[in-house]
Amino acid sequence: MRILCLILLSFVPGFAQVDVLTQHNDNQRSGLNTRETVLNHQSVRKLGKLWTLYSDAKIMAQPLYVSGLVVSADKAIGTVAKSKCPGGCNAVIFASMKGTIYAYLADERPQTVNDTLIWAKYLGDPQNGNGDIDMWAVDDPWWGILGTPVIDRGKNLIYAVVWNSDGQYRLYALDLTSGNLSKGPVVVNGSLGGLQFVQNNPGWKQRRKQRAALLLSNGSLFAAFGGDSTLESSGWLFVYDADTLALKTVWSPTPGGREGGIWQSGQGLAADNAGSLYLQTANGDFEPGHQFYGDSLLRLRLDNGAVKVMDYFAPCNQIFLDRCDLDQGSSGPLLFNEFVIGGGKNGELYFMRADKLGQYTPGPWPPSALSCGSVPECQDGPNVLQKWKATIGHIHGSPVFWNGPAGNWLYVMGEGDRLKAFPFANGKFDLNATKQSKWVPQNPFAQPCGQEARHWMPGGIISVSSDGNKPGTGIVWVLVPANGDANSFRGVKGMLLALDAEDVSKELWRSQGNDAALSDTKDSLGLLARFVPPTIANGKVFVATAGDKEPLKAWCGARPQQFPNYGLVVYGLTH
Numbered sequence: 001m002r003i004l005c006l007i008l009l010s011f012v013p014g015f016a017q018v019d020v021l022t023q024h025n026d027n028q029r030s031g032l033n034t035r036e037t038v039l040n041h042q043s044v045r046k047l048g049k050l051w052t053l054y055s056d057a058k059i060m061a062q063p064l065y066v067s068g069l070v071v072s073a074d075k076a077i078g079t080v081a082k083s084k085c086p087g088g089c090n091a092v093i094f095a096s097m098k099g100t101i102y103a104y105l106a107d108e109r110p111q112t113v114n115d116t117l118i119w120a121k122y123l124g125d126p127q128n129g130n131g132d133i134d135m136w137a138v139d140d141p142w143w144g145i146l147g148t149p150v151i152d153r154g155k156n157l158i159y160a161v162v163w164n165s166d167g168q169y170r171l172y173a174l175d176l177t178s179g180n181l182s183k184g185p186v187v188v189n190g191s192l193g194g195l196q197f198v199q200n201n202p203g204w205k206q207r208r209k210q211r212a213a214l215l216l217s218n219g220s221l222f223a224a225f226g227g228d229s230t231l232e233s234s235g236w237l238f239v240y241d242a243d244t245l246a247l248k249t250v251w252s253p254t255p256g257g258r259e260g261g262i263w264q265s266g267q268g269l270a271a272d273n274a275g276s277l278y279l280q281t282a283n284g285d286f287e288p289g290h291q292f293y294g295d296s297l298l299r300l301r302l303d304n305g306a307v308k309v310m311d312y313f314a315p316c317n318q319i320f321l322d323r324c325d326l327d328q329g330s331s332g333p334l335l336f337n338e339f340v341i342g343g344g345k346n347g348e349l350y351f352m353r354a355d356k357l358g359q360y361t362p363g364p365w366p367p368s369a370l371s372c373g374s375v376p377e378c379q380d381g382p383n384v385l386q387k388w389k390a391t392i393g394h395i396h397g398s399p400v401f402w403n404g405p406a407g408n409w410l411y412v413m414g415e416g417d418r419l420k421a422f423p424f425a426n427g428k429f430d431l432n433a434t435k436q437s438k439w440v441p442q443n444p445f446a447q448p449c450g451q452e453a454r455h456w457m458p459g460g461i462i463s464v465s466s467d468g469n470k471p472g473t474g475i476v477w478v479l480v481p482a483n484g485d486a487n488s489f490r491g492v493k494g495m496l497l498a499l500d501a502e503d504v505s506k507e508l509w510r511s512q513g514n515d516a517a518l519s520d521t522k523d524s525l526g527l528l529a530r531f532v533p534p535t536i537a538n539g540k541v542f543v544a545t546a547g548d549k550e551p552l553k554a555w556c557g558a559r560p561q562q563f564p565n566y567g568l569v570v571y572g573l574t575h
Contacts, residue, residue: 031334049525085105237250393459
């Protein structure tokens with residue numbers, strides 16, 4: 001009997017080990033960790049900033065997490081990593097805007113810069129910031145890795161795309177245990193609609209941005225691109241064989257046309273188990289008969305080496321969204337159950353069956369009726385199950401759906417709004433029972449440089465953790481700008497909020513002070529890295545930052561010459 005008890009005890013884990021191998025946790029982009037057994041409504045009150053892990057630049061890609069990573073002592077860099085990892089260690093992995101990927105011990109306080117560093121890989125000199133790609137200079141000085149990498153745990157690989165100083169993008173596959181090159185680099189290039197992705201014209205500059213997270217699905221790797229200018233912002237989607245990095249195909253939502261970028265505020269393409277892909281596009285040409293899908297939510301499929309549009313949806317006021325720069329694709333689609341939901345800069349959410357999108361029912365207005373002061377409402381087709389004005393300002397943080405103990409909830413937070421929670425039952429959202437957070441950003445932020453007043457971009461960027469649907473365990477983690485607009489100002493502080501997922505009006509914890517000025521505390525994270533969700537795994541919360549501190553300033557065409565200290569902030573229980 002004693003031997004049997006010992007055997008049984010040996011199989012009882014201290015807590016559930018969780019991996020986060022892709023942006024927003026999974027290919028449905030759920031933003032959920034439902035196996036969090038350490039952080040709950042009671043323990044989160046003991047949350048605090050534990051330490052900061054060094055980075056050589058701002059972090060715009062979501063941190064990833066690998067539990068039980070086995071690394072031999074001769075491959076690990078730091079002294080603590082050499083002792084911990086041969087038996088298996090939990091690792092947090094993140095990429096910087098200088099083009100470096102880091103793997104650190106997730107559970108050990110660093111005493112020096114490198115003692116908990118497992119490995120680091122520099123992927124070549126990065127693209128420098130300039131007015132062509134960053135008019136506000138908020139992401140200076142480098143543009144190396146924007147899109148969140150993706151990990152194939154079974155094949156022990158991490159894939160990343162870097163933007164190098166020669167203007168070209170390169171795709172890498174690195175060994176997960178060492179950071180050493182496994183496959184590549186492959187220069188990202190192709191042609192569509194008579195346009196070459198990398199051109200040889202004198203004076204040509206690459207302006208497209210690889211901001212959307214990488215997607216790994218059914219043996220294929222997907223890398224999407226958008227941009228800022230009319231000629232250089234048409235959306236592109238490159239599809240590679242994940243085993244060989246051979247290019248399978250190239251696709252665009254506006255082939256040879258205008259705009260239609262795929263950026264989704266860093267959210268990755270979503271994929272279901274049946275092989276369908278889902279994405280949203282920015283404003284641009286819209287003519288479905290000619291395969292132009294600006295301001296659309298699309299269902300795609302990779303079939304016989306080509307990407308095919310299987311279905312689509314565009315809002316009935318698409319003509320206004322396009323001309324008023326109100327991208328439907330300012331956030332990414334969310335898949336849950338048999339449904340898909342998406343929203344964008346107009347602040348509206350559209351709810352449909354994933355296998356039966358709403359296509360397009362045009363509004364009644366002629367183009368001459370255009371006015372961007374107030375985008376008019378109209379009636380979408382019957383396949384749009386529900387639509388509603390969900391929030392004030394643009395939606396950048398993609399919604400998150402959670403199955404709670406006493407009901408199901410959808411969470412979203414726009415630029416000028418409180419975090420909203422919409423209850424869901426019997427295939428429908430009850431818009432009369434919405435709950436909302438108490439914290440709300442201040443009035444629109446006054447803009448210098450001859451610009452109009454803006455809300456506090458990007459609004460709330462959301463993740464959710466829980467222990468299944470046990471009461472008292474669901475937490476909505478939301479990153480918000482604490483003192484201004486992170487789109488046009490440098491020096492905007494970030495704030496991490498922990499809200500009760502069963503009732504978001506109950507605030508459980510925050511990193512900034514509770515006073516009106518949101519003063520700094522010992523738990524302040526520093527500067528906001530906009531669009532990047534927090535990563536929650538095994539009792540820790542990992543938060544990307546844009547540095548430690550910097551004066552709040554709009555540069556109005558000038559470029560900064562001094563920069564903050566950079567790092568990834570790690571939160572956990574302090575006692």
